[in-house]
Amino acid sequence: MMATTNDLKNGMVLNLDGQLWAVQWFQHHKPGKGGAVMRTKLKSVMTGKVVDRTFNADVKVDIAQVDKRDMHYLFHDGNGYVFMDSATYDQVTIADDVVGEAKDYLLDNGEAMVAVNDGQPLYIELPVSVELAVEYTEPGLQGDRSSGGTKPARLETGKEIQVPLFITAGEKVKVDTRDGSYLGRVSG
The missing domain is CATH 2.40.50.140 (Nucleic acid-binding proteins)
Incomplete structure (x- = not known):
């Protein structure tokens, strides 16, 4: 889905050069000379690395379709963490590196929000x-x-x-x- 940098919101996930980046912060900036720009702080969905990136205003960006699903954590099976979709009861195994530090707070049958893009689990959001x-x-x-x-x-x-x-x-x-x-x- 295409949008412009003027449409950015916190939490939105952008597809830049084949990598997914979550918008953590953005600011519209109009310098004295020249065109307006959009300053952003982006977090890599895969690595967690945070970068500062500046775009010209009104530049087209590709917004990744991220489907956030309520899931229950079932167990760890040696290959990853097995979650069950609360709506469909489908089970999905999520790799250890995707779960990351969320594992420190996961209990059997605990709830989590799993963000998915094109069937690929991206990250896990826990309750606060x-x-x-x-x-x-x-x-x-x-x-x-x-x-x-x-x-x-x-x-x-x-x-x-x-x-x-x-x-x-x-x-x-x-x-x-x-x-x-x-x-x-x-x-x-």
Whole structure:
């Protein structure tokens, strides 16, 4: 699908020279002399590399059709991560490198948004936060609730994060999937 650089939006995926790039940021810029330009920050869908690129305004760009589907993570089968489409119940295996760091937050039957282009899974979008059980952490010291210190904790997915000293093994915690930060204790 063709569009112009004036139609750019954050999250849009462009096909530039056979590679897919997600628009992370853009700004229309009119210098004192010459024509207007569109400054962009683009992230490679395949490698995650971020580049700055400037286009002349009104230049035609190829917008990739990206189909985002709600899926449930089922299991890892040795070849990749197996997901099931929530609408069609079709199963798809997604390579380890496509799943990337999202694996640190995936639980069996956990929900994820899978972006697909021409049948090829591109990347996985997780909810902003997930609830995971603490598998192991050193016991906290009694009365050490107010110091604001942290300690490492291994989550049920194997991911290690920093948690407050009062968190104990077996508790569920809320974790930010964007940076792995502790957001709070899950009660109940």
